[in-house]
Amino acid sequence: xxxxxxxxxxxxxxxxxxxxxxxxxxxxxxxxxxxxxxxxxxxxxxxxxxxxxxxxxxxxxxxxxxxxxxxxxxxxxxxxxxxxxxxxxxxxxxxxxxxxxxxxxxxxxxxxxxxxxxxxxxxxxxxxxxxxxxxxxxxxxxxxxxxxxxxxxxxxxxxxxxxxxxxxxxxxxxxxxxxxxxxxxxxxxxxxxxxxxxxxxxxxxxxxxxxxxxxxxxxxxxxxxxxxxxxxxxxxxxxxxxxxxxxxxxxxxxxxxxxxxxxxxxxxxxxxxxxxxxxxxxxxxxxxxxxxxxxxxxxxxxxxxxxxxxxxxxxxxxxxxxxxxxxxxxxxxxxxxxxxxxxxxxxxxxxxxxxxxxxxxxxxxxxxxxxxxxxxxxxxx
Amino acid sequence: xxxxxxxxxxxxxxxxxxxxxxxxxxxxxxxxxxxxxxxxxxxxxxxxxxxxxxxxxxxxxxxxxxxxxxxxxxxxxxxxxxxxxxxxxxxxxxxxxxxxxxxxxxxxxxxxxxxxxxxxxxxxxxxxxxxxxxxxxxxxxxxxxxxxxxxxxxxxxxxxxxxxxxxxxxxxxxxxxxxxxxxxxxxxxxxxxxxxxxxxxxxxxxxxxxxxxxxxxxxxxxxxxxxxxxxxxxxxxxxxx
Amino acid sequence: xxxxxxxxxxxxxxxxxxxxxxxxxxxxxxxxxxxxxxxxxxxxxxxxxxxxxxxxxxxxxxxxxxxxxxxxxxxxxxxxxxxxxxxxxxxxxxxxxxxxxxxxxxxxxxxxxxxxxxxxxxxxxxxxxxxxxxxxxxxxxxxxxxxxxxxxxxxxxxxxxxxxxxxxxxxxxxxxxxxxxxxxxxxxxxxxxxxxxxxxxxxxxxxxxxxxxxxxxxxxxxxxxxxxxxxxxxxxxxxxxxxxxxxxxxxxxxxxxxxxxxxxxxxxxxxxxxxxxxxxxxxxxxxxxxxxxxxxxxxxxxxxxxxx
Numbered sequence: 001x002x003x004x005x006x007x008x009x010x011x012x013x014x015x016x017x018x019x020x021x022x023x024x025x026x027x028x029x030x031x032x033x034x035x036x037x038x039x040x041x042x043x044x045x046x047x048x049x050x051x052x053x054x055x056x057x058x059x060x061x062x063x064x065x066x067x068x069x070x071x072x073x074x075x076x077x078x079x080x081x082x083x084x085x086x087x088x089x090x091x092x093x094x095x096x097x098x099x100x101x102x103x104x105x106x107x108x109x110x111x112x113x114x115x116x117x118x119x120x121x122x123x124x125x126x127x128x129x130x131x132x133x134x135x136x137x138x139x140x141x142x143x144x145x146x147x148x149x150x151x152x153x154x155x156x157x158x159x160x161x162x163x164x165x166x167x168x169x170x171x172x173x174x175x176x177x178x179x180x181x182x183x184x185x186x187x188x189x190x191x192x193x194x195x196x197x198x199x200x201x202x203x204x205x206x207x208x209x210x211x212x213x214x215x216x217x218x219x220x221x222x223x224x225x226x227x228x229x230x231x232x233x234x235x236x237x238x239x240x241x242x243x244x245x246x247x248x249x250x251x252x253x254x255x256x257x258x259x260x261x262x263x264x265x266x267x268x269x270x271x272x273x274x275x276x277x278x279x280x281x282x283x284x285x286x287x288x289x290x291x292x293x294x295x296x297x298x299x300x301x302x303x304x305x306x307x308x309x310x311x312x313x314x315x316x317x318x319x320x321x322x323x324x325x326x327x328x329x330x331x332x333x334x335x336x337x338x339x340x341x342x343x344x345x346x347x348x349x350x351x352x353x354x355x356x357x358x359x360x361x362x363x364x365x366x367x368x369x370x371x372x373x374x375x376x377x378x379x380x381x
Numbered sequence: 382x383x384x385x386x387x388x389x390x391x392x393x394x395x396x397x398x399x400x401x402x403x404x405x406x407x408x409x410x411x412x413x414x415x416x417x418x419x420x421x422x423x424x425x426x427x428x429x430x431x432x433x434x435x436x437x438x439x440x441x442x443x444x445x446x447x448x449x450x451x452x453x454x455x456x457x458x459x460x461x462x463x464x465x466x467x468x469x470x471x472x473x474x475x476x477x478x479x480x481x482x483x484x485x486x487x488x489x490x491x492x493x494x495x496x497x498x499x500x501x502x503x504x505x506x507x508x509x510x511x512x513x514x515x516x517x518x519x520x521x522x523x524x525x526x527x528x529x530x531x532x533x534x535x536x537x538x539x540x541x542x543x544x545x546x547x548x549x550x551x552x553x554x555x556x557x558x559x560x561x562x563x564x565x566x567x568x569x570x571x572x573x574x575x576x577x578x579x580x581x582x583x584x585x586x587x588x589x590x591x592x593x594x595x596x597x598x599x600x601x602x603x604x605x606x607x608x609x610x611x612x613x614x615x616x617x618x619x620x621x622x
Numbered sequence: 623x624x625x626x627x628x629x630x631x632x633x634x635x636x637x638x639x640x641x642x643x644x645x646x647x648x649x650x651x652x653x654x655x656x657x658x659x660x661x662x663x664x665x666x667x668x669x670x671x672x673x674x675x676x677x678x679x680x681x682x683x684x685x686x687x688x689x690x691x692x693x694x695x696x697x698x699x700x701x702x703x704x705x706x707x708x709x710x711x712x713x714x715x716x717x718x719x720x721x722x723x724x725x726x727x728x729x730x731x732x733x734x735x736x737x738x739x740x741x742x743x744x745x746x747x748x749x750x751x752x753x754x755x756x757x758x759x760x761x762x763x764x765x766x767x768x769x770x771x772x773x774x775x776x777x778x779x780x781x782x783x784x785x786x787x788x789x790x791x792x793x794x795x796x797x798x799x800x801x802x803x804x805x806x807x808x809x810x811x812x813x814x815x816x817x818x819x820x821x822x823x824x825x826x827x828x829x830x831x832x833x834x835x836x837x838x839x840x841x842x843x844x845x846x847x848x849x850x851x852x853x854x855x856x857x858x859x860x861x862x863x864x865x866x867x868x869x870x871x872x873x874x875x876x877x878x879x880x881x882x883x884x885x886x887x888x889x890x891x892x893x894x895x896x897x898x899x900x901x902x903x904x905x906x907x908x909x910x911x912x913x914x915x916x917x918x919x920x921x922x923x924x925x926x927x928x929x930x
Contacts, residue, residue: 010485014474021473214469218527221433221463222486222534379435381397414883420792421763520664547789549663549833550820550920554880561865561881577793578821578917584883600883613793613821 011232052097061108070148099126191248193307200303203282204295211290226375262343266350274336277364283371306331335359384569385537386411392441401427416583417573424592425573433463462536464527466543472516487534501529521552577612634684644670646835659826660816667835705779715759719769730777764795784815820917839923850922851914858886862906875899
């Protein structure tokens with residue numbers, strides 16, 4: 001028997017009616033991403049501001065003072081100078097600051113000499129007990145250093161080359177988020193996670209539901225084939241979740257004013273593929289578990305956890321042990337997150353994301369094949 | 382378009398840990414109304430699912446033929462209609478939407494579907510309820526809708542798993558009337574039931590108890606064979622042994 | 623204890639859910655020690671009536687009295703008198719029978735000693751071993767039903783409601799269960815039982831047939847058969863395959879018939895009309911009178927009501 005478009009269409013049409021007549025699912029699907037993205041976007045602000053830092057300036061030159069001025073003007077740091085060993089000991093005993101910044105003597109001389117092999121040095125001693133704050137402080141300070149470099153280059157054109165060179169390494173980290181605004185990272189990333197997870201849950205429930213309410217048995221006694229059911233179930237949910245993607249996109253770009261610098265078509269194509277993969281994964285779960293409750297638990301395990309842990313959303317992948325760096329490659333969330341961040345915040349050519357795009361295509365294809373393969377045509381336990 | 386004949390030979394089937402069927406032999410003659418009679422847990426559903434091709438025997442075989450010509454299980458499945466015991470319709474879809482859904486699943490042309498649907502709606506008296514959602518139908522009407530869905534395709538073998546359970550006597554009567562109205566030269570009907578008093582309504586009964594086929598034949602002949610006055614006694618006596 | 627004492631008195635009861643009248647003007651009395659059968663389809667209003675008598679639902683109109691108390695105003699007095707075994711299985715599947723009984727007993731404020739004594743007696747009465755170590759979910763359907771009955775009887779109620787207690791059980795279980803019901807009645811308990819097995823209804827002292835919220839017939843099985851079948855139904859055995867043509871001819875004459883394999887059951891109060899309709903087929907079948915079943919009664923009662 002051949003694949004029948006008519007049967008696939010009739011399954012899709014039936015599914016579409018189920019969706020329309022179940023206001024709860026419809027509302028959850030349409031409103032949940034909005035609520036989450038809105039809430040996270042507005043409420044979560046990972047930016048630390050006015051962190052108190054003790055400063056020991058052993059250089060005491062115009063260069064060091066100028067540098068500290070720049071650091072203070074970033075707004076992230078409250079600089080409190082300490083003089084001499086006694087004050088320093090007192091400050092450390094008070095234990096009311098996460099960090100101590102030390103400018104070594106000779107800092108001004110080195111900067112003026114502009115010798116790339118011997119740059120000016122600042123030491124930051126941060127309290128490692130709050131590692132998040134410590135690392136954020138480190139990165140913010142580097143941002144301030146870079147800004148100071150630029151100011152310095154402007155003020156001393158004869159040293160511009162050297163200053164630009166010195167700043168190059170630092171600058172690469174902040175190029176795409178010069179204001180170090182965490183909201184810019186979160187909104188596109190979060191949209192991925194919420195929509196991808198929603199897609200998995202939606203389809204994870206559908207087939208299991210048909211097993212539970214008995215309709216699967218009747219369906220299997222007709223000539224309908226697994227591929228037709230799989231396709232028929234994918235299409236309506238694809239449209240539904242794609243609508244979500246568009247809504248979140250509009251929200252990100254027009255409400256949170258996140259710059260969208262990349263290719264819109266490429267981003268949409270990536271969304272299509274990613275959603276399809278997530279929906280197909282949901283179907284695989286549903287086909288295997290045949291029970292809604294188990295399907296939901298599975299969906300959480302394979303949908304939600306990797307979204308946060310293995311995608312690079314919370315823990316940067318480059319900081320992971322080697323095994324996990326490769327392990328994360330199994331999860332489409334990681335690749336889509338890369339695409340999403342890059343496309344939003346840079347105008348990099350789509351070709352640079354070929355690996356990531358290829359990975360999500362592969363995942364989606366594998367999931368569809370698996371869903372069809374695992375689909376049972378009998379009621380054997 | 383004659384009816385399908387199904388033969389079950391030496392079939393055993395385990396469902397989970399339970400031995401649902403033990404060495405079952407049964408012949409379902411073409412064009413007759415067959416009843417599989419037995420209490421809950423006797424293996425009726427397993428036997429019907431085997432006939433529907435939804436389960437595969439552990440040992441033994443199920444074969445189909447039409448007028449002496451063999452049918453493969455795949456061929457047979459295409460001309461078999463099966464309505465399960467458990468609710469299996471979509472509660473949010475209306476009767477008409479169900480019929481249209483099954484029209485597409487069976488790939489029926491519209492010009493064939495329309496008169497058939499009209500005929501079925503009329504025969505079942507469901508015409509006034511065609512816009513009602515399946516979840517809002519009474520027990521009897523629900524079963525009638527299921528029957529219509531599987532009859533759309535004019536099956537040569539119709540399998541109904543406990544169609545009369547939980548249905549009031551009036552609807553029960555109507556369902557049996559429908560079965561006899563559609564059975565005949567072109568359709569073999571197999572109905573399972575745990576209502577012992579329904580055995581008499583079948584042309585042929587197959588008495589199943591604890592996975593074993595105790596007897597097959599016309600109801601009166603089977604009762605004579607066991608020397609009893611009603612079917613419940615067969616099971617009571619069987620238990621005592 | 624008076625044999626003819628009225629235990630339940632229902633008068634003009636209406637229970638409405640919105641515009642839908644689940645019970646629509648029902649009146650009946652049940653006497654002490656009686657087995658009162660309540661018959662009808664799913665959705666006919668049986669369970670709603672039972673729930674109202676148990677004080678779980680309030681009447682929209684009419685009155686319900688149990689032991690002379692109005693149920694809606696004296697629920698607390700009546701609850702200990704009533705044992706209710708609901709249609710859905712009501713024991714916790716992960717507990718043993720005994721654990722279930724301990725829990726049920728504690729709900730009625732029984733002490734552990736009382737529960738133990740009562741459980742011992744009940745299990746003996748029902749014929750189950752007293753300490754089954756398995757959780758309820760591992761038991762067979764019949765044992766489960768028996769255990770559920772034991773649990774409903776634990777607080778020694780006067781009045782026992784059994785809502786489809788034998789649905790889906792084997793003939794053996796049904797026979798055993800009905801034997802228990804009869805013994806309960808002999809002990810002076812009033813048993814109110816619903817079923818949709820028409821053959822079981824024969825075991826009841828009196829039955830009420832319910833259809834769409836109304837009682838369409840009430841009486842002892844024998845009374846009902848006499849009332850609805852002053853003339854016995856006929857059973858036709860075919861000699862030639864004229865079944866469909868004959869049924870069509872009967873339908874034309876307004877005579878109901880039902881196919882039973884190779885036989886046809888005919889409800890024909892007017893014999894002359896039957897003879898006229900079947901005249902052309904006279905040589906194609908043999909005919910004999912047969913005893914009406916309660917199923918026949920139900921069909922007759924409902925179809926009579928539809929005509930009226």
